[in-house]
Amino acid sequence: MPKPLNTKCQLCAKLPTAKAKVLHGTEGDGCWNPRVCHNRRSFYRSRTEEKSGIDSITVEPPATxxxxxxxxxxxxxxxxxxxxxxxxxxxxxxxxxxxxxxxxxxxxxxxxxxxxxxxxxxxxxxxxxxxxxxxxxxxxxxxxxxxxxxxxxx
Incomplete structure (x- = not known):
């Protein structure tokens, strides 16, 4: 059974690298690992690009x-x-x-x-x-x- 996708990494992959390093580096939550994160971010970005063939809709959220x-x-x-x-x-x-x-x-x-x-x-x-x-x-x-x-x- 494949390992489940990490939601935090999925969201991080959408950010520019510089911003991701600030949020998750030594000044942020400390989870940034340069040996792993570049490849992982690429994996998550390509995975979302594969799903781009799916139709999507937009529903305006309630304004509160x-x-x-x-x-x-x-x-x-x-x-x-x-x-x-x-x-x-x-x-x-x-x-x-x-x-x-x-x-x-x-x-x-x-x-x-x-x-x-x-x-x-x-x-x-x-x-x-x-x-x-x-x-x-x-x-x-x-x-x-x-x-x-x-x-x-x-």
């Missing part, structure tokens, strides 16, 4: 509002470096909170701030938002706030 929170922090019980948020309508982001540094903010102040962001999204677009649909942890190395102690400007 939801908010996501981006936390820039090291894995584990490390302090929060920065945070940002987005409001989405269906498959597209429609409003973005520019990320801020969280230096000196207590967990209570961070929680109050994230609640204020939800309320601002809800007020601006006339929708009900009670919580974030998802939270994504991103390495602080990718912090977009400038100036940033992790990315000093020379």
């Amino acid at each position: 509002y939801f908010a996501v929170l981006y936390l820039y922090k090291e894995p584990g019980e490390k302090p929060l470096h920065a945070l940002g948020a987005e409001l989405w309508l269906g498959q597209k982001p429609i409003c973005r909170l520019s990320p801020i540094h969280c230096f000196g903010l207590t967990s209570g102040k961070i929680r109050a701030y994230t609640d204020q962001v939800l309320q601002a999204f809800a007020r601006e677009y006339g929708v009900s938002l009670y919580q974030y649909k998802d939270m994504f942890e991103i390495s602080p190395i990718h912090c977009p706030v400038r100036p940033c102690p992790l990315n000093p400007e020379l």
